[in-house]
Amino acid sequence: MSTDRERKFLITGGTGFLGSYLFTELLKKGYEVTLICRPRNGKSAQERIENIIEWFKMNSSKLPGLKVYEGYIDKEGLGLSPSEREIIARDITEVIHCASETDFSERNRKHIETVNIGFLNNVLNYANDSKAAHFHYLSTAYSAGSAEGECAEEINIPSGFTNVYEETKNRAEKLADSFCRDKGMRLTIYRPSIVYGESGTGRSRKFNAFYYPVKALSYIKEIMLKDIKEKNGTRAAALGVSLKDNGTLVMPIRFRSIYGGSLNLIPVDFFAEAMITLIQERDREGIYHLVSGSPGNIEELICYTSKYFNIEGLSVTFGEQISDRTGLEDLFESYIRMYLPYIADKRKFLTFRADPILRGRNIICPRMSYEIFERCIDYAIKCGWGKIYDKFRLF
């Protein structure tokens, strides 16, 4: 598809995981991109974006289509000066709102509501004041709510939600929908499932979601090995952990799951390609699921983890509770409790809208395999699960 040079995008959340892939891909395709970004950790908006561009191995001096403004989407008018506000408003044709809070904790409800709904409202109002005629909203597949079964690519009215994140994303979709209808603005909503690193290289700018328990297991292995090799191993023994002669660490941990549940993971390269493709379909409105057509499961991930780290004893048990939990199982229980709806997901995300477009262009989500897992974890370890690039404040 040829580039339409008249299309100029204003993007929020450009420093985030998904937003950064989007704006760099749009730039690569020759579009003009304006980013609204706040300074943080002693770095200006410009510096933060330059660091991201550097991470993507691009040269910021050769990106004439990129404009960065210091702004604050928590403020009306996005915290821009009157002249900046006017210049941008005159210039842009579309807005892509990626900024979001992905925290699940009920105790942070107020903050999550403010970010996911309040900030969206500010961006919608700004878009309405500008020349933009199309609003792109980055949502989540999980805005469909907690009910098992099929989830269509439409505004859902679910009976309940797993957590405040899902709820606010659903409310945000409704807000965007009604606002855009009211103002006569086109709206496209993109709903990815759980996004991890690049399937081809393993590169990633974020190591949350499925990375967390894998990272935890790798740390625990380090701690246990040190205890066994350098101390007398009594603490490891108290946790039922031992070392075999062949170097395999026996670490009995049962992960609770629900039978028949799946885990819908998509790599970030698929996400970016799919969303850009849909954006390039000029004037296309509607809601699109960006999900895996053949989701994996927790059993597979545990197999991959065991193989990668040379650990024995990790297993999956199905049921509501493990009654005689060990210390290590206690550690994982809170995580499992919070993420179970995603680890053992009984929702099926329909892709009647997205599929024809994406498959037509041969954009197919790869299934998480051991090879992809290995590449992702290799990269995560190589960069210290994000710490090595701390100087860029990317994470």
Next chain:
Amino acid sequence: MKDQIYKTALNCRHYAMCKIDYIGTGICASGPERGFVTFYPQGRMDLYKALVDGTVPVTTAAVEAADTCSLCGRCDKQCYFITELRPVSVMKALKDLVEDRLSVSGMPEPPVEDEFTLELKKITCEKFSTCDPAILVTYSHDPCPVAPTRMPKYASVPGSAKEVSEIIKLCAKHSMPYEVRGNGSSVMGFVMSDGLVIDLIRMKEIVFDERNWKVTVGPGVTSFELQKAAASRGYRVNAAEPSAMVCGNLMCSGIFSLFSASYGIGADNIVTAEFVGQDGNIFSINEQGSPNLYSYEKRDSAAPGICVSAQIRLHRKPEDETGVLIPFEDLKEAVSFARELSFRRIGSAIGVLGGEYLSVFTAPNTDIASKIKTVFTKTLKINHPVLLIGDRYDIEAVRSMRRYIIDNDLFRTIYLGLPSLAESKWSELIAEMSGEKEPYEFLSEESLKPLIEAALEPSPENISSGFPKDMRPFFEKAYSDPDFTDLVRLNEFRILSSRMGREKHVLAIIVYTPADPGIISELNSGFAQIGERNSLKHDYGFVTPLDCGKRAVFEYDYYPDHTDQDEKIKAGKALGEIAAFIGGYSAVHPEVKWIRYTLYQGLCRKEHILYVD
């Protein structure tokens, strides 16, 4: 190297921790022998700086001060523990400097003694009064950023109330201004004089009257010395910072501590006190016709005299006493919980602590302190631990009120494993695994104990690895003593909180306030904003509920670098803003009272200061 040595000397904060044997090193032998601060490491630091600056010549006392240092190295350990300064380098440089100057001049300059000096010497004997500038200069300044340097003409270290009385009469006769000094500094710089400085350090009487549950204390007795003596008999007193003089602190602040939650403040802890009045006559506050020091008035007051002894109340220490920390992320919740404990009379010591306690106060060095502060506050979400010391019934009650607590065993594990915690991925791991739980809740899960211990590797060797190599064997031994990791001991002797001025001098702002979480939170925000506005390091200090949770004492701290002129100016400006803020706030909430007015009114009844507008 010379610049570094000078900087070390300049950085002495006058916390006087080199004057007490708080970590089992013993103290500089020449100090108690001569009395003057000049013969302690603190004074030698000031003397070295003065000699380099050319403020004073090499005098007889300067030579004595240099010669009487044996370079034993005790002060390095004492000072490093608190401020990370190493005075021994200054002591060596002082000796070299004096020797160099003498090799040119041949003889030290003897002080020119006038009539007043001779009369002072008649009272105290030859060696305890002086006009030698090398001694005087060590009494001429304090790290307080708003107190100018004032060089006294004379200094005296009397040995008895009778001598003090005679000195005051002598001063009256000659219209000589004087100031009375305790053990180190006045954070507000109140103990400088153009005339005579009277240092009461030699008056170290401690006499127990167990039948009447009291101990008589001389004005040269430090809180540490008194607490140690009391503890050896199974008692406890309400004590100030370890190097603070008991009598002086009583006069200035009424002594508040975390134990004030049960022991009270001011008059609550004294039976009587003896003063040398401004006319030189001795009076006891319990006598009819004596000044009424039990009353309080909101005004700047003059000293009623010099407190030359005080009878302090003794409290019994339960044998099953222990300490626990109850983690909270939110200040209001923590204050509310502490107030509830106090209201229900649970525990003998209660304090809502800040992020500094588990980091700056406990870490072996500032680098580790900075890292673990992030771990505790950001990762584990322990912003405001409530410290409680109590007997087994108290602890049972706390456990029934709050599931997750850090008991002394867990505290010991964390404390002795701090270097690992600073580097460890462990804390990150539990934060990521916490789900809807608070990350700190994992700490007290019994089932996770082996994992925590394996991750932190708690041991005296581990924590000592944070000290310079040559000091490690000493600190390994010190940390092997269970008392050194015992929350009860650490708090009754206030060892850890002595590190509050570890990086820079500390300016403590203290107010009495209703134990209301909303008011305390507003005060906290107001003080924080002043710190931010003036670009000064600042932090919440502590809150202790008083009088069954009706009132509280709240400390907020600012940390100006007293060696930096810009910081001193900023601190001065901040003090003005603090005064305006407290003034404005207490106009709306008259129960909020700044402790500055208790200076010289510290013996007042708490009922008078806390409940009368």
